Amino acid sequence: SRAEEDFRRRTPQSADALTRASRVLPGGNTRSSLWTAPYPLSITGGEGCRITDADGHTYFDFLGEFTAGIYGHTCPSLEQAVTAAHRAGFGLSSHTPYEVALAEELAARFPSIDLLRFTNSGTEANLMALTAARLVTGRKRIVVFAGGYHGGVLTFGNGNAPVNVPFDFAVLPYNDAEAAAREFAASGDRIAAVLVEPMQGAGGCVVGSAEFLQTLRDLCDDSGAWLIFDEVQTARMAPGGAQERLGITPDMTTLGKIFGGGLAFGAFGGRQSVMARFDPAHPDPIPHAGTFNNNRLTMAAGLEAVRNHLTPEALAALYERGEAFRAALNERFAANGGAFHVTGMGSIMNIHGKGEDAALRLDRLRLLHFRMMERGYYFAARGLIALSFPVGETEMTGFLDALDAVLIAGR
Numbered sequence: 001s002r003a004e005e006d007f008r009r010r011t012p013q014s015a016d017a018l019t020r021a022s023r024v025l026p027g028g029n030t031r032s033s034l035w036t037a038p039y040p041l042s043i044t045g046g047e048g049c050r051i052t053d054a055d056g057h058t059y060f061d062f063l064g065e066f067t068a069g070i071y072g073h074t075c076p077s078l079e080q081a082v083t084a085a086h087r088a089g090f091g092l093s094s095h096t097p098y099e100v101a102l103a104e105e106l107a108a109r110f111p112s113i114d115l116l117r118f119t120n121s122g123t124e125a126n127l128m129a130l131t132a133a134r135l136v137t138g139r140k141r142i143v144v145f146a147g148g149y150h151g152g153v154l155t156f157g158n159g160n161a162p163v164n165v166p167f168d169f170a171v172l173p174y175n176d177a178e179a180a181a182r183e184f185a186a187s188g189d190r191i192a193a194v195l196v197e198p199m200q201g202a203g204g205c206v207v208g209s210a211e212f213l214q215t216l217r218d219l220c221d222d223s224g225a226w227l228i229f230d231e232v233q234t235a236r237m238a239p240g241g242a243q244e245r246l247g248i249t250p251d252m253t254t255l256g257k258i259f260g261g262g263l264a265f266g267a268f269g270g271r272q273s274v275m276a277r278f279d280p281a282h283p284d285p286i287p288h289a290g291t292f293n294n295n296r297l298t299m300a301a302g303l304e305a306v307r308n309h310l311t312p313e314a315l316a317a318l319y320e321r322g323e324a325f326r327a328a329l330n331e332r333f334a335a336n337g338g339a340f341h342v343t344g345m346g347s348i349m350n351i352h353g354k355g356e357d358a359a360l361r362l363d364r365l366r367l368l369h370f371r372m373m374e375r376g377y378y379f380a381a382r383g384l385i386a387l388s389f390p391v392g393e394t395e396m397t398g399f400l401d402a403l404d405a406v407l408i409a410g411r
């Protein structure tokens with residue numbers, strides 16, 4: 001398309017970067033989700049909510065590292081926390097005061113968490129939660145949902161053949177309480193856990209209905225299965241995550257992304273009785289080791305982030321900003337031909353093409369993505385937008401104005 005040709009003309013250095021990278025990295029990188037045709041933008045630097053590509057173009061960043069980058073790209077207090085931890089000795093073969101303090105903060109926030117453990121990623125956190133559910137319940141079956149994303153080896157999209165770790169998965173339709181009830185009626189006594197995102201993130205920001213999630217809670221209560229909320233993305237919705245907003249307390253919660261203060265992070269936690277098995281002094285302990293589970297730089301950054309950035313006030317304000325922005329986007333789209341709509345919760349949202357024809361919907365979204373980049377606004381090619389703290393009214397107004405211009409020019 002013309003838009004793609006324009007993109008190629010503007011970004012030759014990104015093309016070159018891919019060519020070089022592909023000689024040593026299949027696909028040119030290490031995160032399949034970054035791939036987008038004809039090649040992903042090579043982003044070489046950032047400051048606050050602005051990023052710069054390899055050809056020197058700057059963009060306002062409305063992607064925010066696929067929701068992990070809530071602090072923007074530079075943050076003096078996080079920098080200082082990491083530097084201080086680094087100077088004090090960063091690999092001490094020991095548990096650390098940072099990790100205890102961060103665990104205290106998270107346990108105090110999440111209704112479902114008495115005890116928790118850290119991992120290096122959300123993927124690992126989910127793998128550990130599922131492992132615990134299987135060992136403690138003595139059952140094998142795990143209920144998950146089509147469109148669910150719980151990590152690279154726990155992907156239940158519609159389309160790509162998922163390569164999943166060998167659990168006995170039942171993949172059910174999301175937001176379908178009746179289908180879940182049928183599954184439990186048929187095999188409730190074999191189900192170890194239900195693993196669910198309160199809002200499917202990678203699945204396109206599909207919000208779980210309160211009725212659906214409450215039904216899962218009830219089915220788990222009746223059958224003895226564990227309800228596991230994957231709050232790797234939704235934790236930012238309130239100090240106690242989406243579960244606080246919903247008033248539903250899962251048996252276990254998995255976390256990731258924002259709580260590492262910009263560094264690699266994951267955590268899983270639950271009730272005292274459930275997590276006790278991870279105590280090595282337990283008569284039948286579940287082993288959970290990992291060299292960098294508690295690495296001091298991450299723990300120090302996470303602690304600084306929780307204490308001084310992820311305050312209840314800041315999270316509430318970000319949520320409201322997101323709600324207002326999504327409403328404004330939907331208004332603009334409706335006023336300009338109605339070819340798109342936006343779903344989401346708080347500061348995380350996804351633009352979708354509208355209409356019957358899936359290929360046409362995707363084409364339109366690609367075109368929008370290219371044209372918005374030309375105007376200096378960056379979000380995921382698949383339509384994901386995640387606001388970060390430094391994205392303010394000026395940037396959001398600018399985004400809406402650019403959108404108007406693109407939509408009017410496209411008519």
Ligand code: PLP
Pocket residue numbers: 066120121122123124126149150151152197201202230231232233256257265266
């Ligand atoms: N769960 C959800 C809901 C996610 O969005 C992600 C990552 O995008 C993960 C789990 C996996 O986390 P990580 O990429 O840290 O392994």
